[in-house]
Amino acid sequence: MILKVNNFLVQLENDFPSLVFKESADFAWQADSQTVRYNPKADHWQWLLLHEVGHAGLGHAGYKSDLELIRLESEAWEYAKKHLAPKYGADISDAFIEDHKDSYREWLHKRSQCPKCGYGGWQTGPDHYKCPSCFSAWKVNSDKFKHVYRRLNKK
Ligand SMILES: [Zn+2]
Numbered sequence: 837m838i839l840k841v842n843n844f845l846v847q848l849e850n851d852f853p854s855l856v857f858k859e860s861a862d863f864a865w866q867a868d869s870q871t872v873r874y875n876p877k878a879d880h881w882q883w884l885l886l887h888e889v890g891h892a893g894l895g896h897a898g899y900k901s902d903l904e905l906i907r908l909e910s911e912a913w914e915y916a917k918k919h920l921a922p923k924y925g926a927d928i929s930d931a932f933i934e935d936h937k938d939s940y941r942e943w944l945h946k947r948s949q950c951p952k953c954g955y956g957g958w959q960t961g962p963d964h965y966k967c968p969s970c971f972s973a974w975k976v977n978s979d980k981f982k983h984v985y986r987r988l989n990k991k
């Protein structure tokens with residue numbers, strides 16, 4: 837098993853010599869340092885790692901809105917599934933990808949829903965939303981897909 841893990845990583849490191857692969861508690865793509873973080877103890881960690889390499893391969897370096905982030909996430913999965921997975925003998929399941937896409941949509945729904953009236957808000961800044969119905973404004977945290985909370989702006 838350890839041999840298999842190493843082979844997978846060695847192959848990735850050979851194919852992407854400009855990237856830094858760093859063992860971590862989570863999975864992430866950090867464009868500024870060209871670093872892919874991965875956790876080899878996670879279920880289907882190879883699929884998740886290929887997803888992050890997908891961000892790298894597509895040159896993703898940031899996003900201006902939550903909708904754009906969700907588009908980038910979908911693109912990274914598509915790239916990982918079509919272009920990376922076959923090369924590394926990884927057969928990323930469609931259900932796995934759909935589950936992730938659902939969690940992004942749920943995350944977006946939670947962030948964008950007006951805490952006061954429940955109406956769907958408009959994003960007005962990287963972490964700000966405004967309700968077109970009751971005109972409340974709220975701030976969301978910038979941690980993507982984690983610890984979603986909404987806090988009404990004090991007026
Ligand atoms: Zn991603």
Ligand SMILES: [Zn+2]
Pocket residue numbers: 950951952953954955967968969970971972
């Ligand atoms: Zn509202």
